[in-house]
Amino acid sequence: MIHGLVPSSITMIICWAFLLIEALLLVEVNVALRKKKRKNEEEDELEVISIRTMAQETLGEWGGTLATVTYVFLGYTSMIAYSSKSGDILFHLINLPASISGIFFTSLFTMLISIGGTRATDQVNQWLTTSMIGLLLAIEVLAVVSEGWAGLGGSGNWGKVPATIPVIIFSLVYHDLAPVLCAYLGGDLTRIRTSVLLGSLVPLLALLVWDAVALGLSAQSDQVVDPVELLMRVKWSGVSIMVEAFSLLAVGTSLIGTLLSFFEFFKEQLNNFTWQFPSTQLPQGNKLFGLRKWWGRNKTLTAMTMAVTPALFVSSTVPDAFSAATDIAGGYCMTILYGVLPPAMSWAMLNREAEDPEQKAFSKARPLLLGVGLFACCIVIEQILQDILLFGSS
Template structure:
């Protein structure tokens, strides 16, 4: 797990350096009212050319939808244990709440909400883990290791630890290209899920060592702690974990789609502006400013809501696709390729520490290619078994 986290951290720092480099090259001016976002599609297109932009676009859209499907499906499943309604209805309502908040409140409002939800999630996690430790459910090294189970777990680990959808798309613009602050945010933010997963794994090993057969650690936890409130704590933590992940994915996907829609609509506006009167131009500008966001959020949220509502148990399939293919290509293969191309075209920049290290770029790129190849082999063997 720590090796997977270190790999993803290097990739995230690469994305940050590329994004900040493009912000400087394009002389982006940061305005308080609206973020000037450079999406990963733009990053790939400006460094690798049109083919890179096309690959990033297709992969990112597929990733956005599969991740959203996974989160919507899981949120409905969790809420179903608390509220006696169908999972599809609960997942729809849960996602619609955040969709409305992003479209109406904007980045600043959703950032405040996400901070509060994250703080509450961490508090619940600490409380749950303290309870488990008090009841003897802790083990740092018990249990046997089966390295054959590692490859199938890689997509889940990547899906759990990836935060790269926010790093280039929102974080660099939100912190106005301040590379030191961005690096610190990426490092500290990445440590939170790592520590949570490490402690949870130690707890799961301790609980599973108490039984002779494989069992769900959550079920073992509920059996070990004889207090009914712990069940609600676990469900609340799970829902907060899904909710904060959903916010990040939805926000970054929303910003990505808004940029693409703005680019599509820009050229007709430029070429035909001379035929409009001043009042028509003002109306057109108002329409673009206020409805572009609503269109982007509808495109981002509607298809995964439809799929998760009509296809039950979509969580695991969506997780494997998103983690094994989309995230690995987008945040594993493309970043070192973009950094390599940027280094060839622009030379060395003293601030770009990782992007200048060609051995590091080659190493992480090969690791990402190996993960995708391994996932293809696993899927191929499963389809013929």
């Protein structure tokens, strides 16, 4: 029953419902813009409409700028988190210093994307995802056999819930795939909505099961101990390797998606920047002309360097970079980009095209738009207050 759920499980379900609504709003806006573009340009096939374009079309230049800046911060903080975490995991597995391990792990996927391309990257990602799911099932079964199951009952400390929200959002966000999904399914709203709903249930169920397992493991200890550490104390030594391997696979699959999209983003932006200066208007001796020629020969290298280098520097030099980056990404970047902007874009589209029959789905949802928008703003404000208190106490 609902009243028996532990605070963390209730928080996960609330965050999942919030993110599901936000994803559906993104889908509605994206499909509406696709139909408008098709009507204006009379094209059968359309390229992916990014969230930056969505924000710029609905909210104007300031919306596009906010989406761009937030996305860049999100990309860097996510990369920092993944690089830092992979370094810690590899340090436990092969005893290689965390800073070197993180650089090695991130560089491996950087070369995969740069040399192998999207097709090879997709094949590797599918294999990693399958292996990760298999390990997760094995670990959870082992935990249940070891009496590490508490179900969804019990009580907990509600005061600690706000601090977990950024991490939960960081774990459940999938909204960067929404524009690609809309293009892939041809703007078919029924199929897109079904895909979003079913796809979002997979990480939710995995987190709920792991939450119940962690609660059961923690209940077996009189001290406050990380449930993962308790699981790794099981007599069979292979458990620790399974847990570390699963964590590494989870980081790897997340890193692939972030790095690939971030790389393409920089490549597109740099292309747009250089195209503003036609080579015919530049003298041969001009430094900008030389820069343009160099960029034409090194597009992939330049874009990938911009995406990876700052993140590797921060993750290898800042202690506990994973926690800080996760809080920033989940508490600020993801919440603004995929929490505040979608209802704002929907509201703006309502005001601009109130007479359009295709926008009736939005017109009946103004209270919902206001509610999820305020909820997202509250998450951001709560994170700001936590950071201020933490800074004041340090």
